[in-house]
Amino acid sequence: MALVSWIASANSPDTDFPLANLPYGVFAQAHSTRIGIAIGDQILDLRAVASEALLAGLPGAVVDGCTASALNPLMALGPDAWSALRRRITELLSSDAPASTQRAVAPMLVPQRDAEMQLPAQIGDYTDFYASIQHATRVGKLFRPDNPLLSNYKYVPIGYHGRSSSIVVSGEPIRRPSGQSKPPQAAEAAFGPARNLDYELEVGIFIGPGNSLGQSIPIAQAERHVFGLCLVNDWSARDIQSWEYQPLGPFLSKNFATSISPWIVPLEALAPYRVPVAARPSGDPVPLPHLTSPSAQRDAFDLTLEVFLESRQMRERCVAPVRVSRGNLRDLYWSISQLVVHHASNGCNLRTGDLLATGTISGAEEGSEGCLLEMKHRAEPLRLPTGETRAFLEDGDEVTLRAFAEREGLPRIGFGACSGRIVAAS
Numbered sequence: 001m002a003l004v005s006w007i008a009s010a011n012s013p014d015t016d017f018p019l020a021n022l023p024y025g026v027f028a029q030a031h032s033t034r035i036g037i038a039i040g041d042q043i044l045d046l047r048a049v050a051s052e053a054l055l056a057g058l059p060g061a062v063v064d065g066c067t068a069s070a071l072n073p074l075m076a077l078g079p080d081a082w083s084a085l086r087r088r089i090t091e092l093l094s095s096d097a098p099a100s101t102q103r104a105v106a107p108m109l110v111p112q113r114d115a116e117m118q119l120p121a122q123i124g125d126y127t128d129f130y131a132s133i134q135h136a137t138r139v140g141k142l143f144r145p146d147n148p149l150l151s152n153y154k155y156v157p158i159g160y161h162g163r164s165s166s167i168v169v170s171g172e173p174i175r176r177p178s179g180q181s182k183p184p185q186a187a188e189a190a191f192g193p194a195r196n197l198d199y200e201l202e203v204g205i206f207i208g209p210g211n212s213l214g215q216s217i218p219i220a221q222a223e224r225h226v227f228g229l230c231l232v233n234d235w236s237a238r239d240i241q242s243w244e245y246q247p248l249g250p251f252l253s254k255n256f257a258t259s260i261s262p263w264i265v266p267l268e269a270l271a272p273y274r275v276p277v278a279a280r281p282s283g284d285p286v287p288l289p290h291l292t293s294p295s296a297q298r299d300a301f302d303l304t305l306e307v308f309l310e311s312r313q314m315r316e317r318c319v320a321p322v323r324v325s326r327g328n329l330r331d332l333y334w335s336i337s338q339l340v341v342h343h344a345s346n347g348c349n350l351r352t353g354d355l356l357a358t359g360t361i362s363g364a365e366e367g368s369e370g371c372l373l374e375m376k377h378r379a380e381p382l383r384l385p386t387g388e389t390r391a392f393l394e395d396g397d398e399v400t401l402r403a404f405a406e407r408e409g410l411p412r413i414g415f416g417a418c419s420g421r422i423v424a425a426s
Helices: 047-049 059-066 080-093 098-106 133-143 217-227 238-244 267-273 294-298 314-317 337-343 374-379
Strands: 025-027 032-039 042-043 109-111 116-119 127-131 159-161 166-171 179-180 190-193 202-205 226-235 256-261 304-310 322-328 355-357 398-405 418-423
Touching: 042 047, 042 080, 042 304, 047 059, 047 098, 059 080, 059 256, 080 098, 080 202, 080 267, 098 109, 098 398, 159 267, 159 337, 179 238, 179 314, 202 304, 202 337, 217 226, 226 337, 226 418, 256 418, 294 337
Parallel strands: 127 355, 166 256
Antiparallel strands: 025 032, 025 116, 032 042, 042 109, 127 159, 179 190, 202 226, 202 355, 226 256, 304 322, 304 398, 398 418
16 A cells, blocks of 8 residues: 655655655755755654654664754664664655644655755765666677677676766756777867767666775675665767777767766565566576575665656757656666675775666667667667757757656655756857
8 A cells, every 4th residue: 555645746646755765965054064864845853853753762863863954874774774864764755743743743854846845865885887788788789780689798897987066956057078099981080079978878877885995895785785776867978978088988989978867765665566587598608606696686676767858959949858768777787786896896885875887777678778879779860859850969968867657556656857958058
């Protein structure tokens, strides 16, 4: 049975934030930055909840964490503490809560329209993976038609270390980067604004408790290190990327900006939407023992992922953003647990607030490509309702990522929006 809240907007079938979700974020209002939980079209101010003794009975570290201005203190406490807080917040917001509780909590709600969302955590390190085999194959064919997947791909989760300082929250404008590139037909390289600007549809993994330097993480314990998931748009300048990526991989083509959604959805909220990991094709190598466990067979999540595009011309004509692709997190070749385990398998110390991203998520069928670069295989270019076509992003284009999980008899769990609008190079 679906949980019902006394907050009416949380019971709407269209909301991303029913009572069964309760994602965490950080918001600013009246010169104060606070941790909040999204519920319907409202934000529950956790500092206010803690100050009114509504968290009585919870460990002191949990109560203190709710009064912080970033999520790191709560993230560090681990899943037992997160579950205890989640149960208490559910009690406060449930329609079964006493009338006196509802009256006490009501003044602690802030309309989302009145809040300015911030980065949810202090992000120390950022690692981006390459976990979608469909994406890796399509992109590989563009550069290596005869050998799209290198021999290590099916053995090891491939990743690179990104730049945490240029991670921005949804809504921040994205300035077109300048950089060095060399088209195949050019005799020399040149420096200037990127021409082939692209988006990448990804899911982010926020680390809760870390691991000590020199200590690995067993796969059976991997999810105890995951605070929750968000959406990630790893903006990419493809012309810069194709010139710089050999031999060490992405660099300036990707570290100019990465957008994330402001809300972090707990794994506990997504638990009802778990599905078995995708079966590997016959002949593919079995993951090595440190990446395998019986409990990891349901490590996938049935999470629908969508990309919407709105051009400047569409805005001027009041044409609604158009959905340009739709994929699913369950299609990853490497699971979330495997990404966490592999990252720490050499003793690398993950730290609270670190962000891992899946890499571009794509499906096998046309319409599920997670970036514009992959759409080059289509017979026709991407066409917008205004008649415009897109090979890559133009100035004024706005890209919005969305995600939701749904199942018959259960509420729809959403992630909110991850948006960014392209502005001209400086």
